[in-house]
Amino acid sequence: MMRWLSSSWRACGSSMVVVSFAACMGQTGGSAPATTTMASSQGQTEQVLRGRAIVVSNACGDCHGQGGNPAGPGWLAGWKSPQQDFPIGPFMTRPRNLTPDSATGITRYSDRQIFNALRFGLRPSATPDVEITSSVPGQGNHPAKPNYLAPTMPWVAWRHMSDADLRAIIAYLRHGLKPVSNKVEDSQAPPDFWASENTAEKIGPYPVAPHPTANEVAGQGDQAKVLRGRALVITKDCAGCHGGGPNPLAKGYLAGMTDSTGEFKIGPFKTRPRNLTPDNTTGIGRFSERQIFNALRFGLRPGETPDVEITSTTPGQGNFPAVPKYMAVPMPWPTWRHMPDEELWAIAAYLKNGVKPVSNKVADSEGPPDFWASEYTVAKIGTHPPAPFPTTNERAR
Numbered sequence: 323m324m325r326w327l328s329s330s331w332r333a334c335g336s337s338m339v340v341v342s343f344a345a346c347m348g349q350t351g352g353s354a355p356a357t358t359t360m361a362s363s364q365g366q367t368e369q370v371l372r373g374r375a376i377v378v379s380n381a382c383g384d385c386h387g388q389g390g391n392p393a394g395p396g397w398l399a400g401w402k403s404p405q406q407d408f409p410i411g412p413f414m415t416r417p418r419n420l421t422p423d424s425a426t427g428i429t430r431y432s433d434r435q436i437f438n439a440l441r442f443g444l445r446p447s448a449t450p451d452v453e454i455t456s457s458v459p460g461q462g463n464h465p466a467k468p469n470y471l472a473p474t475m476p477w478v479a480w481r482h483m484s485d486a487d488l489r490a491i492i493a494y495l496r497h498g499l500k501p502v503s504n505k506v507e508d509s510q511a512p513p514d515f516w517a518s519e520n521t522a523e524k525i526g527p528y529p530v531a532p533h534p535t536a537n538e539v540a541g542q543g544d545q546a547k548v549l550r551g552r553a554l555v556i557t558k559d560c561a562g563c564h565g566g567g568p569n570p571l572a573k574g575y576l577a578g579m580t581d582s583t584g585e586f587k588i589g590p591f592k593t594r595p596r597n598l599t600p601d602n603t604t605g606i607g608r609f610s611e612r613q614i615f616n617a618l619r620f621g622l623r624p625g626e627t628p629d630v631e632i633t634s635t636t637p638g639q640g641n642f643p644a645v646p647k648y649m650a651v652p653m654p655w656p657t658w659r660h661m662p663d664e665e666l667w668a669i670a671a672y673l674k675n676g677v678k679p680v681s682n683k684v685a686d687s688e689g690p691p692d693f694w695a696s697e698y699t700v701a702k703i704g705t706h707p708p709a710p711f712p713t714t715n716e717r718a719r
């Protein structure tokens with residue numbers, strides 16, 4: 323991946339696309355067309371709520387509007403001003419309106435077109451409404467000259483999500499959001515629409531290589547938990563910042579930045595993705611799973627936070643440090659904190675027990691004297707847990 327593309331791709335965190343319920347299910351016998359939703363109203367409600375949880379915890383709103391706060395103005399309504407442009411080399415890319423507005427949002431496209439956008443990274447407006455069965459251009463209805471979605475849309479990681487989770491996302495965006503009219507200008511792109519950046523050699527295979535790869539180990543810890551953590555680490559594109567992208571075969575997988583091209587410029591500061599392998603000296607081997615959990619749930623730097631259970635998000639209460647030292651931006655803990663406990667523990671288990679240790683010392687990130695505390699107020703990142711469904715931006719069926 324081009325250096326300028328690699329660093330820009332990561333700047334947004336996880337953005338948002340959706341997938342079809344029916345496109346995955348297909349048709350059988352005399353069943354209804356592929357756009358039919360689930361028969362059960364209760365099932366629909368459960369699916370919508372599951373989709374909401376995924377959308378919130380995957381930081382879709384970081385690009386498409388309001389971070390992990392469904393109560394915020396402009397939730398998932400897309401780009402609204404040039405200040406929200408993402409420069410990718412010489413090109414300007416713009417997060418789309420994901421609300422179900424019929425003119426400017428996702429209702430313009432079929433479920434199958436949106437499914438193809440996620441699973442294969444194809445622009446829905448430039449891709450026929452057909453089932454695609456191959457990721458190879460020219461095969462299985464995959465366009466011979468594909469028009470890919472603009473970065474920073476992390477479809478290369480999201481394509482590895484389960485069908486059930488993807489169906490839940492579409493259910494939430496279709497049925498759990500209120501439509502908002504907001505026309506987003508088209509993103510700019512190179513003549514090949516990013517095709518040269520989306521080869522298997524650069525983004526890894528689909529499906530992902532089985533565990534363990536040469537960068538991983540097996541047989542340590544609870545294997546079911548380790549494998550669940552692996553799936554989460556891949557689909558949340560942790561390695562998009564920490565090395566290797568959503569491809570456990572890649573060189574430097576999760577081993578942290580190795581040169582200055584991996585740095586982020588956050589105002590006057592430079593922040594640096596850490597080594598997440600279990601090396602005892604330079605990686606996370608020196609931290610307990612509890613410290614890793616606290617980092618993901620509360621954003622606390624594990625090296626400067628005691629190995630204790632924390633029961634409050636308020637400094638000075640429930641073992642939360644009175645003067646907290648938060649992890650550097652852009653670590654997306656403000657949205658990851660909304661993941662269920664078992665998922666955060668699974669991530670910790672995989673990083674500690676499923677990855678080979680790599681010695682790679684990453685220089686400390688720079689930061690303000692308050693260790694980002696002024697950036698992590700409730701007013702800026704929303705509440706934990708998030709506001710209950712439905713907020714003023716949402717609708718219950």
